[in-house]
Amino acid sequence: MTDTQTVASRCPINHGRIDLVDPRLYSEGDPHPIWQAMRVHRPVSWHPVGDDLGFWSVTKHRDAEEVLRDSSRFTSERGTIVSMLGTDDPAGGNQIAATDPPRHTAMREPLQRALSMAAVERQREAFRSQIRTLIEPLGDGGVFDFGTAMLAMPMAITGVLMDLPERDWPELTRLTMICIAPDDPEYEHPRGAKYNLDAAHRELFGYFQDVVRERENRLGNDLISVLLRTEFEGRRMTRAEAVSNCYSVLLGANVTTPHSPNFALAELIGTPGLDALATDPGLTKSGVEEALRWASPVNHLLRYATRNTVLNGVSIAAGEAVVVWVGSANRDEEVFTEPEVFDLRRVPNKHLAFGVGPHYCVGHTVARVTLRVLFEELFTQFTDFAACGKVERLRSTFVAGIKHQPITARRRGER
Template identity: 65%
Template structure:
């Protein structure tokens, strides 16, 4: 694909850091670039190489249009920049890369299993896992909050999917590898390609074994839900179930951990942290602000199915379109004082979980988990403070923190 003609030039495109570069997201400031793009070139062409590129969508209204209009912008060709130029082999069979109406048929059983009421029935289990992960903070020494948070969603999703506890640590590692193969801590010495292929092979082989075993002993866990799901007059094949298990685990493990880490990292040393901790009634709104602030999924990609105009820019059928979620969630036209973390922000129309047909099916699990986390954290500890350097994850897909050393004191009761 050659570079399309754009309406106007981007003032930050030439010589600016590359938004696709994982190092920008771990050591740079992509928000400075997105802010300029929102102001001057909200739908701009981003060349990846001489043949490939995509349209960068940075404003909230355009993001909303692209993500809601599944007839005009398809997910089935792939949603990851890594796959740019090739069609996703899971298109039409994995929930994340399937458009309605099939998407709705596949999604409905999972959505029913993950309703807010259904998730709230698991609150005691989720709280138990959170308390277990936070327990070392009470010892008085340095505690890596981000590492604990990376383990948190696996503890919850592991229970909901019925996965053996002895596998959780390895699964947490593998799913992080899948979204951060360029990070030195996760990259194999043999290179990025080998890193991804090895992680994918291990995860898919793992789920093949789990699914075959679960077929013999169906329960009420999420894998059993997938095994019972029918579409097109048939049940899912083994490959389709395994692919959706992978997608479901990846979605949970790489998003939920980073909102609390980003929130604490930003609020340390400010009166806002003490203010939030002192007002339990602000847990809910504070969690939503943490999700907006972190925007753990940095982008979603779509392909235009027809010619369309976005903010005065002509996008041709077949062009890739990348919606920068993290940019839309700091759009000053939608969020007053967008670069202020406001635990009382209402309304808060963030799209951290996406929007439209592909709105994250596990959003209720994530929200309940985060509310319980902050309730336990603020209810048990005081004097939360940094105790070392914050380390960001090298990933252009997930805005993450991999290490956040902190200290705290046990709250007197």
């Protein structure tokens, strides 16, 4: 029996093969042994979906970079996540994440400037205040669900940046979780995942339609105002385009930021790593990058070939879908020494957690500053971390995430 067949014997199966689009693989299984075998034996391979759909799976770092960098060969305008396979994305050409250069570049530039590292650093203490509020109950001596707190963290940060009312944050968090995990039992709907997803989309777009309409009359320095002021191709961004991009900004923030600290803590509890982070502040930066590599929260990115092309010796026809498995690329043995080891001192760290190329995550600065502040607060304020319950992962093909992680800790200086 081959390595791939051995792994397949305990993973979701589709048409006699491992099913990489089954969300249960990421909540109850382990895709990494599968990806490792694919990197060795078939780094670019065809994956059927149903009777008449499919895509090319890309598992190696260099191939992932080639696909994500070259928007002339691999477009994002037909869709960027595998759940949309077989239908063109209606946001193509209107939403920054689903638009190719040169329009993408012009649409993105004002938002990128507003989210420069210098601009985000000015918000550091505001971020710190929100993070302290979220993790404060950890010191009360009882069981603290770190996973739930982390799911709330990006909304608290993005809520400040978008100037959204705090009373709306819990519902916006719930709706974005449905968008990335409509199959998860915690968020499922009796009428099925598609109904659940469509309903969440309608509510989010309806919410932002109201917010954008109101914000047009009182533009400020928030990210929604930045979008409304954005000019490209001789005109301002329309209200509909602004709404679509508000949705994209919020979803992007809620995907990447919460899961890296979840996976890092799950890995480090019970090891000297936690004390190392507390006693050596110099490890915070490299530790954050390793947490991003290890978690790879954005599990995959979808593109479509714009013309007949070749990738790593494999012929890909125009119009065929290509899926980059980010979690696989981030553990490629050709790029990372001992990739299956969580190394707080890993430098350099060429992870693709934020993508690469023209669609490199515009909010990477926010995520990095948020995570650095979180690590600072968590490991200088608390000690004696202990796991005290089952870690529950998110049932999602798009996001590698943890939703519940019960822990205990005590404040430093307290007995």
